[in-house]
Amino acid sequence: MLRKLIKHEFRATGRIMLPLYLVLLATAVGANLSARGMLETRYVALDILGSLLVVAFTLAIIGVFVMAFVLMLQRFYKNLLQDEGYLMMTLPVSIHQHLWAKLIVSAVWFAATVLAVLLASMVAAYDVGVFKEFLLIFREFFLGLRMLKISEALNGTVILAEAVVLLFLAMVAFSLQFYAALAVGHSYPNHKMALSVAFFFGFQFVIQFLGSMLVIGLDKIGAFHFLDRWTLTPAASVHVGLLICIVGVVIYGAIFYGITTLFLKKRLNLE
Secondary structure: OHHHHHHHHHHHHHHHHHHHHHHHHHHHHHHHHHHHHHOOOOOHHHHHHHHHHHHHHHHHHHHHHHHHHHHHHHHHHHHHHOOHHHHHOOOOOOHHHHHHHHHHHHHHHHHHHHHHHHHHHHHHOOOHHHHHHHHHHHHHHHHHHHHOOHHHHHHHHHHHHHHHHHHHHHHHHHHHHHHHHHHHHOOOOOOHHHHHHHHHHHHHHHHHHHHHHHHHHHHHOOHHHHHHOOOOOHHHHHHHHHHHHHHHHHHHHHHHHHHHHHHHHHOOOOO
């Protein structure tokens, strides 16, 4: 059933995000044409058109990021906290499946948006000479990989996998902090959105306060000095750092996940 929910979420959000990506790429082409011949000419009309194309590309970048964020909030808000919630809650699906469907789809769109902006930036800055230099760097990179030892190549692969996991978990935790605030705020009969905003900032204050107290406490008992005693290779240090970050993000996200599921199960108020 989770797969069906994810499929439904992608259909609902893809109708908005995919056309936006096409608009982004179109404005990137326009920005490229602008940089290659429309700006700083003797024709005022071309200068104005070129400047407008660059502005349109900038606005398109901002727009896709804002829309990915808005959709992340809107799908949770409209599906589970408004009138649609009456229907969604009658489905033979658990709260966890509803939540994970939205988290997974939101994380995918965040990642896709970053990749689309990177691709659009490459299109906007495209130049034959730059492209040739990029291919040479790519070739040198693969030649370097062939010279690496198996252990070094394995370390690099594991580090890349850990970074991808950390990025995914970070995007999930990012979504959960908003979901938790909305779930708590909408458990009240009145001023739901205002309370959601208040709870969001309240959660941030409490988490930052507790996090600072934890760091100070660990420093006082010498936990950080204990780590200094370890003799780690550079690769091992990267592994340890990434794993610590993963654990921290998991704890951070788990707090908001628990709050969200608790209020959706026990305190959901659709009136």
